[in-house]
Amino acid sequence: MKLHCLIARPVQLMILIALAATISRSQNNFIVISPGDSPSTILMKAAAVRPSPRQLAWQSLEFIAFAHFGMNTYMDQEWGKGTEDPAMFNPTDFDARQWVRVIKDAGMKMLIITAKHHDGFCLWPSNYTTHSVARSPWKNGKGDVVGELSNACREAGLKFGVYLSPWDRHEPTYGDSPVYNRHFRNQLRELLTNYGDIAEVWFDGANGEGPNGKKQIYDWQSYYKLIRELQPNAIIAVMGPDVRWVGTESGYGRETEWSVVPDIVQNLGSTASGSQQDVVDGGFAPRDLMMDDLGSRPKIMHARTLLWYPAETDVSIRPGWFYHAEQDNLVKSPAKLVDIYCSSVGRNSLLLLNIPPDKRGKISDSDIEALRGMRTILDQTFKTNLAADATILASSDQPGHPAASVTEKSSNRYWIAAEGALSALLEVRMPEVRIFDRLVLQEELRVGQRIESFRLESWDGTHWKTVTHGTTVGYKRLLRFPPVASKRVRLVIDSSRATPTLATFGLYKSPPTVTIEPGGGSFETSTQVQLATETRDASIYYTLDGSQPTFQSLRYSGPIELTRSAQIKAAASYNGELCAEISEAQFTKCFKVQKLSLEKQANVKYSAIGPSILIDGQRGSLDFQDKKWIGFLGDDVVAVLDLGFARDIHSIIAGFLQQQGSWIFLPDEVQFSVSDDGDRWVEVGARKNSLSRTESVVVKDYTCPVKDVRARFVKISAKNIGVCPPWHAGAGEKAWLFVDEIMVE
Numbered sequence: 001m002k003l004h005c006l007i008a009r010p011v012q013l014m015i016l017i018a019l020a021a022t023i024s025r026s027q028n029n030f031i032v033i034s035p036g037d038s039p040s041t042i043l044m045k046a047a048a049v050r051p052s053p054r055q056l057a058w059q060s061l062e063f064i065a066f067a068h069f070g071m072n073t074y075m076d077q078e079w080g081k082g083t084e085d086p087a088m089f090n091p092t093d094f095d096a097r098q099w100v101r102v103i104k105d106a107g108m109k110m111l112i113i114t115a116k117h118h119d120g121f122c123l124w125p126s127n128y129t130t131h132s133v134a135r136s137p138w139k140n141g142k143g144d145v146v147g148e149l150s151n152a153c154r155e156a157g158l159k160f161g162v163y164l165s166p167w168d169r170h171e172p173t174y175g176d177s178p179v180y181n182r183h184f185r186n187q188l189r190e191l192l193t194n195y196g197d198i199a200e201v202w203f204d205g206a207n208g209e210g211p212n213g214k215k216q217i218y219d220w221q222s223y224y225k226l227i228r229e230l231q232p233n234a235i236i237a238v239m240g241p242d243v244r245w246v247g248t249e250s251g252y253g254r255e256t257e258w259s260v261v262p263d264i265v266q267n268l269g270s271t272a273s274g275s276q277q278d279v280v281d282g283g284f285a286p287r288d289l290m291m292d293d294l295g296s297r298p299k300i301m302h303a304r305t306l307l308w309y310p311a312e313t314d315v316s317i318r319p320g321w322f323y324h325a326e327q328d329n330l331v332k333s334p335a336k337l338v339d340i341y342c343s344s345v346g347r348n349s350l351l352l353l354n355i356p357p358d359k360r361g362k363i364s365d366s367d368i369e370a371l372r373g374m375r376t377i378l379d380q381t382f383k384t385n386l387a388a389d390a391t392i393l394a395s396s397d398q399p400g401h402p403a404a405s406v407t408e409k410s411s412n413r414y415w416i417a418a419e420g421a422l423s424a425l426l427e428v429r430m431p432e433v434r435i436f437d438r439l440v441l442q443e444e445l446r447v448g449q450r451i452e453s454f455r456l457e458s459w460d461g462t463h464w465k466t467v468t469h470g471t472t473v474g475y476k477r478l479l480r481f482p483p484v485a486s487k488r489v490r491l492v493i494d495s496s497r498a499t500p501t502l503a504t505f506g507l508y509k510s511p512p513t514v515t516i517e518p519g520g521g522s523f524e525t526s527t528q529v530q531l532a533t534e535t536r537d538a539s540i541y542y543t544l545d546g547s548q549p550t551f552q553s554l555r556y557s558g559p560i561e562l563t564r565s566a567q568i569k570a571a572a573s574y575n576g577e578l579c580a581e582i583s584e585a586q587f588t589k590c591f592k593v594q595k596l597s598l599e600k601q602a603n604v605k606y607s608a609i610g611p612s613i614l615i616d617g618q619r620g621s622l623d624f625q626d627k628k629w630i631g632f633l634g635d636d637v638v639a640v641l642d643l644g645f646a647r648d649i650h651s652i653i654a655g656f657l658q659q660q661g662s663w664i665f666l667p668d669e670v671q672f673s674v675s676d677d678g679d680r681w682v683e684v685g686a687r688k689n690s691l692s693r694t695e696s697v698v699v700k701d702y703t704c705p706v707k708d709v710r711a712r713f714v715k716i717s718a719k720n721i722g723v724c725p726p727w728h729a730g731a732g733e734k735a736w737l738f739v740d741e742i743m744v745e
């Protein structure tokens with residue numbers, strides 16, 4: 001038995017190596033699994049699937065922009081009906097170059113415009129419909145958004161792509177399948193012939209007609225054929241064969257993301273075995289793309305075909321895909337955008353970030369500011385690879401592929417372990433102890449995706465300690481961890497589908513952030529707050545009024561004594577630069593509340609941790625889902641606070657939220673009463689709402705100053721508007737009332 005094993009192993013290895021050599025010569029972005037293939041053959045076949053040249057070029061763009069702009073921008077809606085009057089489309093200050101500047105400055109490499117969304121309104125003067133810019137007052141019907149954008153992109157060296165919605169709620173032929181397919185191809189042809197190079201065609205899967213609506217059978221194959229004929233380098237994304245939707249619109253990709261996935265295309269097996277054509281163009285029909293895992297071992301073992309089908313993560317910088325002034329306060333923060341970047345680009349996916357221009361036809365200031373902040377944090381973090389000058393040792397390598405390749409900046413080389421190795425080790429020796437908290441790895445995709453699990457270890461003088469670990473790497477893997485100080489680290493590749501390769505190894509340090517201690521809360525008379533950074537030679541600048549810290553702000557020199565409510569924002573300054581990541585904490589001066597009771601309980605969906613959230617000193621943000629708000633559907637809020645004993649009261653404050661897009665409205669009126677015994681109440685004031693119900697998202701405090709009032713109990717009664725107003729999408733339905741925080745000073 002033993003002997004058999006000893007003999008069999010090298011023989012098996014040789015067979016596998018021979019097989020690997022045959023497979024690796026195949027340059028296909030798909031491979032057929034034969035019924036008798038063993039698990040190791042299947043793994044090797046998976047590792048041999050390569051991106052097509054257009055997929056490879058697309059992947060290296062990393063970060064690209066989406067712009068949802070069109071009739072919906074002017075109608076203030078997300079999905080138009082197709083009956084909108086073209087006269088509504090009228091940008092007052094359309095500026096394609098401004099879009100391109102903003103997108104380029106943010107580090108994005110392509111712009112994809114919604115040339116036609118579901119409402120059918122075309123942003124170019126299509127010859128096949130009257131529902132377009134040609135019928136709008138903008139530039140007297142002579143304007144062409146697609147034209148101006150494609151020119152501006154070309155001028156600035158940015159790639160250009162188009163979103164053309166197959167679902168068209170305006171086009172009368174929609175539902176008459178062959179006729180509409182012809183119409184759709186005609187429009188596609190216009191876009192693909194009149195606007196220079198098109199790098200990506202984005203087909204969306206939405207079809208909201210419902211069971212009783214028009215049933216249109218899309219002739220996808222004919223669309224793909226036309227694209228390949230007219231723009232052979234264009235990527236066909238989402239409802240297309242080159243790139244798949246990551247499966248969520250949150251901006252967060254999978255921890256384990258394989259670009260090689262099985263059987264996601266119907267009829268692929270038969271198409272592949274019967275021809276040498278570009279198999280992914282045949283019989284395409286995506287299946288469930290929302291699963292947690294699409295391509296790991298258990299998923300590929302029973303596949304008929306494996307293909308290169310990488311993920312694209314689309315997400316909007318705002319809650320909506322289109323611009324709504326109401327959402328100007330809800331733009332994702334720089335830190336959130338960085339988190340999204342690390343969880344998409346950093347998880348083997350491409351990030352497609354939507355920045356919807358406003359009614360002027362320009363990207364709004366709030367979005368520009370968020371993008372700038374994000375770019376600064378990314379630049380400050382990834383400026384210097386701390387392993388760039390390290391000595392790299394590998395468990396093995398191959399001629400022409402030394403370990404040192406992984407830190408070479410502008411070389412095409414990559415490291416590859418010895419033929420047949422399925423695990424490997426890279427040791428990185430830096431000239432001195434360095435502090436790092438980010439790891440960046442890249443596989444060499446020209447030879448496929450192979451690594452299945454890895455870990456980073458650091459040498460603490462006596463032991464190797466695990467710093468972080470992961471599964472897939474692919475195009476890029478970015479991992480964040482608490483700062484580590486060491487001069488020796490090693491990357492242990494525990495498992496790989498074929499000989500491990502690596503094109504990039506990078507260690508980075510994110511700019512220092514400030515910790516605020518305590519992290520916020522309420523206090524009665526005064527409180528002390530301490531600020532610190534993990535880097536000793538960084539200084540700290542801060543503000544107390546919620547404004548952005550600058551070099552002109554207060555410089556931290558010791559504990560801050562607060563005697564008034566404050567919103568602290570702080571940033572570290574390091575190497576002469578102010579770090580873009582801002583820390584913040586809220587401190588509220590108010591009496592300690594012994595007990596708070598609500599006359600009517602909150603709606604179960606928005607009851608947070610319970611009524612005590614209303615007096616925890618932490619204010620609800622502009623995000624109604626932040627678990628700090630308490631929500632009431634159709635009901636009023638009546639809250640009674642027991643201060644424990646009689647206090648001299650100067651003011652009573654209650655905060656409310658308005659976000660009418662989510663059916664949340666400010667109360668019309670809030671009444672404030674006090675009592676000595678919790679039984680007999682005296683009203684001490686009332687505040688009416690002065691803001692319009694159409695007003696954008698706001699948090700509003702209803703403040704009631706009082707004089708010569710001494711009491712133990714305080715009551716706040718806020719009136720829900722009852723039902724959504726007649727002009728609102730939810731007209732006549734129950735309205736929400738959201739409250740947080742209640743403070744008595």
Ligand code: FUL
Nearest residue numbers: 068078204205206314321
């Ligand atoms: C979805 C569409 O319905 C949205 O409006 C948006 O265009 C998004 C990117 O795709 O399916």
